[in-house]
Amino acid sequence: MSWSVCQMASLKKPTHEDANIMLQLEELLLMEPNYRAMYWFWRVFHPQKLKTSEEIRRTYPPTSEGQRNLDRIAAFWESAGTLVKNELLNEQLFFDRFLVKPYWDALKPTVFLDRQETNEPRLSENFEWLAIREEKWRKQKPSNSKATSRQ
Numbered sequence: 210m211s212w213s214v215c216q217m218a219s220l221k222k223p224t225h226e227d228a229n230i231m232l233q234l235e236e237l238l239l240m241e242p243n244y245r246a247m248y249w250f251w252r253v254f255h256p257q258k259l260k261t262s263e264e265i266r267r268t269y270p271p272t273s274e275g276q277r278n279l280d281r282i283a284a285f286w287e288s289a290g291t292l293v294k295n296e297l298l299n300e301q302l303f304f305d306r307f308l309v310k311p312y313w314d315a316l317k318p319t320v321f322l323d324r325q326e327t328n329e330p331r332l333s334e335n336f337e338w339l340a341i342r343e344e345k346w347r348k349q350k351p352s353n354s355k356a357t358s359r360q
Contacts, residue, residue: 223302230298231306234289243285246278254278255315262322283316283333290335293342304346313340 237243254275259265269275286309292298313336320333 221296221299221301223299227299227302230292231302234285234292234298235306237285242278243281246281249275249278250282250312250315255311259315260318262318265319266322279316279319282312283320283336286312286336286339287333288335290337290339294335294338300342300346301350304343304350309336309340309343313337 238247254269257268259268265279269279289298289303289307289309293300293303316333317337320337324330324332
């Protein structure tokens, strides 16, 4: 059986350097304006359940504070994805701490539209990769919380 690079990377034990990088990412999230953008995402944007890029753009036009928040969120996950994809941050440690998929699912319509409008298929590619990788990782590593194990 052949192992992919991602499978081998997930077997590596996290290092102190991984922990430091992860804590730096955490600090970035807790700093303004990122903290405000994440708070806004969960309290305002996510509950709206906007499904299409048209709905999102109509509600949050390009110059709006909401669009700036979405851009900040996408940029954060793109950076995190770049670190994990290039094995500069241990993916097991990362996925044990962060949830990416809700952000990707919510922003995917606008990312795809932005790619089309800019003719740049690489736009947010590491954010997308991270969400796909997280889904695979979570299937292989079910939660060991008591709440999940009772279901």
